[in-house]
Amino acid sequence: MTPRFIFLLCFFAAGALSQRLIVSVTDYGAVADGRTDNQRAFLSAWRDACNSGGGGMVHVPRGGNYYVSQAVFEGPCRGEMSFRHEGYIIASSEYSGGDSWISFRLVNRLSISGSGTFDGNGASTWNRCRSSGCNFPPSSLKLDHVKDVSVKKIISVNSKAFHINIDKSRNVFIDGLTVIAPGDSPNTDGVHIGKSSYITVTNSRISTGDDCVSVGDGNSHVNISSIHCGPGHGISIGSLGRYGYEKDVHDISVSNCDLVETTNGLRIKTWAPSAVATTVSNVTFSDIRVKRVRNPVLIDQHYCPSDSCSHGDESMVQIRDVKFVGVRGSSADRVGVTIECSKDRPCQGIEFVGLHLTMEQGQSTMAYCSNANGQFVGRDQIPARCLRAMEKAVRKVGSLKSGTFWVSKKAKEEMSNISQDLTTLSNTVEEKAKWIFNKLKGKPAKSLSDLLLDHNLPPGLFPRNATSYDLDEARNKLVVYLPSPCEVCFSDSSSSVVRYSNRVKLTLGRGSLSDIQGMKTKVLAVWVTVTSIHVEGTKSSDKVWFAAAGAAVKKARPRDAFEIPRDGLRVDKF
Template sequence: MVFLTILKCPILLFVVAYTINAQNLSTGYYNVIDYGAVADGQTDSTQAFLKAWVEACMGDGAPTILIPKGAYLVGPLTFKGPCKSPVSVRLKGSLLASTDLGLFSNNWIEFQYIKGLKITGGGTLDGQGASAWPNNKCHRNSKCNILPVSLVLSFVEDAIINAIHLVNSKFFHMNIFASKNVHLNKLKIKAPTDSPNTDGIHMGDVTNIKISNTIIGTGDDCISIGPGSVNVAISNVKCGPGHGISIGSLGKYLNEKDVRGLRVQNCTLTGTTNGVRIKTWENNPSSLVASDIFFEDIQMDDVDNPIVIDQKYCPHNFCSDRDSPSKVKVQNVVFRNIKGTSTSPVAVQLVCSDAVPCEGIELSSVFLQSDKYELKTVCANVHGSYHLNPTRSASREASVGAPIARADASIHEN
């Protein structure tokens, strides 16, 4: 009876809506249910989420958007600032991405131009990517249509993303772009090993990024660090399956910025196709520098290519001129205390540019073993040093990377 009365009286409907919004403004909490979201996993709740964001962004104090338990179907969401105050999103439920690719012009969920953002709550972003993966043609065409990224932070400053799950993205699970002072902690990211381009976390043009205590298993890089990334700290990350932790690829586009100040520590990689890797394009238009990079205290378990510098990177033969060397300068890179097992005969591959050889490359206390192969190291155009651990025998050290195949390389023992 009350419902029928509201339908017959537009004035009463306005008063009810205003009362809900006024209450949210006074308490600082914006529950998406109050804006029409339905937690049945089938009803499109896109507009309800956008309305909640608009009001929270205009709120004073410390506005918090509440997403209760349940499943919410939403299409593309752009949460745009600047906002009056830092905004928190408490995600308890699961957001399900629409499977209708026609709805997406770009990404699925994107936060833009926000200073002070917190997303937490233990909930899930489910990209429902299985229906979209057959549409990924990037392995055939370098100018392919990019599928939606699940979660994007662009031009965001002072953000904390804590204790949420991201699963089955259509493309990358997360992308951080042109942002600074972002801390990702206790994330769980998961997609099948054969899901294409489902990188866990990608970043570019960023400063002061921290990733900690996170578990990632996908069909591509667990973490990929793109051009313009400065002061990135990665620690206590468990990676696998996937393609490992990668810097790059670098140099593909004109006017890319340098990468410097990266530290990867106390991480475990299990069953990945690569371990820790730096990759730069051949025949690239951009000259930049990748420097001051530390990979330390890394456990490799059944990793195909544990340590890689690949400056002849050219997936799917997309390079127009394979004889043109990379213009990216790689320098001051340390691989220290890296242990475990390799599933390929090449445990260490340092293949640097013919034009700008790698300099200041250090391998220290690298102990990799294999039950199947006599492991070897391949080096080209690289200058640096390797260090024996005095607590281990020299013969055991030699068995890790011997024999060494070198081309214009000078790696000396200290």
């Protein structure tokens, strides 16, 4: 055998070994009938392609629904990998554990593409979590410890929790993503990024029930651009500071995005008190268009979604060098900018350039800054400066009543009475402003008791000393304000006790209160969090059912015990 022949033999053998392997999941027995669990077929196809010397491609063809209970596509692989998804993959309506449904782990040089759909089948999970609480459900697609990954033109619908979760990864490029979930679906962030670097999310349309894009702790060099967001909670950094293991966040860019009718716009949120001292720095929001957005610009360093925080200490997260450039459009609220920073670590280097935020009818919005020196650079900005808390409240009332005499007279009558009560409220700036606002303008047109009766609910479900309420009629979201946390003992056979936070949030329905935050009751002498209340019928002999997170059964109580509002007994904390 000649040396030349040996060389050619080795050359062609090497070429054969390095040839890319392309496999279809149907070659491994996958059936697109929506019932057969294709977990084994998908994993077998991945295993063979991953172990191919030249890398490989796994193809999910069009036609039918491929049910997959759960799948972890794991590396490292011997070459570059592709997951070409052109079909429809659907999850179970239930989940048995784990933090993800479909995950790619320890894979480098991966492409996920093909305009296929991942259906998380999350509706039953959302309902269960609303009514009785649950552990955090799985994300639909998780990129876990991956590097050099592109995700292009895929569709994610109805995820049980995060649609895409990027964790401890580097060099990930997401382009042309479509996310669809109802506006009230809980924890369904479009893309969540955690402890990763050099991440790009661009040219995507996200409609969901939580943040369109959320940037958690430990991230750097994140570029978010050309996102259409709505419905949803906007684009957020945070929440941060809740856990002791968290790391700094820096070099984040959000640009050329459209936010439409979202509950927040551009937001940084940190817990108070916080478990760790970290830093958020070098953040730029630029060329952002908002339309009927509540809280278009928000830094909230007293974040606490469940109203269970003591607020005894300030946030330890330092926020600095944050720029808002060219944020323009319409705000759903008179306050377009809220910068509420930590007293212990005031925000540094907050800068506004080219700001133009008005109400839908063209009225100017206001900016409120606390523990921050917001710099408005350039002329003709709306708003053009920061207001103090009292100034903001009076200006807000003045926008509703014509004539300065009424505002001045009411302010003089009430300001001396509200200072003491104000100190009992949470540190949340929006809560303080709303409380002052409601106090100055008087009671709502309809009493809270009448509002409850209109929805077939007994009027005594809340204490008599509730100061005011705020109802978003479009979304049936109700917030009830009390001067302090309190308890009410009801006169039923078991002497039921209900404890209320100074702010109770919920969704108001016909004969029901759901998504409750800020209410507890005792079950077998143990305090449990109330998540929903359901009323049977309209007779006084009918039952009121309290569903409590973590409780084995729902608690039924007679309706007539709640027919009369009772005074709340003040307690030190919720």
